[in-house]
Amino acid sequence: MPYKKTRDYSPDEKFQEVMSALREAKPATATVRDPIMEQLKQCPDAFKVGEILGKVFDSLKYGQDEILADRLLPPAGTVIPPLA
């Protein structure tokens, strides 16, 4: 009974495969957009509100007032439902 002939996987082929995977990854990452940012840009009012909230949270997160931040920021991993 003949042995099942397996196709040798040449190092060159693997090299080319990885090179094209990297090549494909490059344009994909170059044009990557944050979907939330894109949506906010389409709605400037919401973007403005988000920007203000972002600044508030940043100042709480990175500022000195850690006690206040602990009180206002939800625990890590909490899922917050969208505002009504």
Add this chain to the structure above:
Amino acid sequence: MRYCTRWDEGPATTLGMSLLRLGICQPSDWSGSAVDFVERGFNRFCRQNGAAEAKRVWVGELRIADSLFELTEQERNQIEAEREGATQQLFLTADYEAAASIPIGATLRRLEADDKLLPAAFYRVFFANLYKWMRVYDYVDAQEHAEMWMEDLDEEELQASIYRKVEMEIPSCIQKYAPRMDKKARRLLQEIKPAAPLTRQLIRQVLEMDAHGLGHEHAWPGHLTEKDVPGISDWLMDAESSRPGCLITWHENDAINACFDEDAQHMGENGPCQPNVVLPIRLERPLRKLDEEVRRVFDHAGAMLQSLASAAKVVETIRELYDEYLREHRLQPGLPVEPGASRVRNE
């Protein structure tokens, strides 16, 4: 890689392709992420060039990053949000978390016993190689520090001051026979054939260390131009000198050590400290040029790791000789046999 965000994949793909072409990354490193791909290749490269051996003495990090200095998450997010497209530049940087203590006095005495010219030649070659990869704090830095502070002291204060001792403690074998050129010092080490096996071993190790670094110069951030890194002049103006990667003293807790402790208290007070080594990688270059640049950067990193691995062996011997000297010359009863507390030597 310290950070891995969605912004890192872009530059990592370009660097990854170059590393794959150069054989530093291998196809088997691919796991679906360009950052991971580069990291695997880079880690293997470091291991192959003696990172584990170097780590025995040198506490620091060699990293590939898209920024010259540490950023908080907030600062990084802000920079990325303002940037048009992916970054076109990466940096290979080297920095040290602590200055490795090298109490070299006992070693110099041992070398002098074989040949009066050996200590200065050894010191010169050892120092010259280390200085290619780090800021070295030694008696010259201590002299500068002491001169600055002695200006304001009156005669009585001067007599009691530690600063006077910096000059007084320089061994005569260093003062008298210091070769003016690295080349001359190297030739001396190659020509002198000492009788003692330990001296021969030290010379062999320091020449090995020197050989790894031949052809390389220190890649200080100060060598970068505006063309290399836009805005570098302003950044350098605001940044402080690099933190020393090692402290060469005659013995622990001597006058050099005292000056270093005073200097170290104020390091980084007026701005971020510059990294010890910075090598830019410009990703927008044509393929051939990019590969040449990546090859040059990795050659430098390899030479650095190999030198520091050899230097670690030299430093370990220097420390052994110092410990031996301490055991033989305990001056005061009750003085610990092991070297005294030092914030830079992790005993």
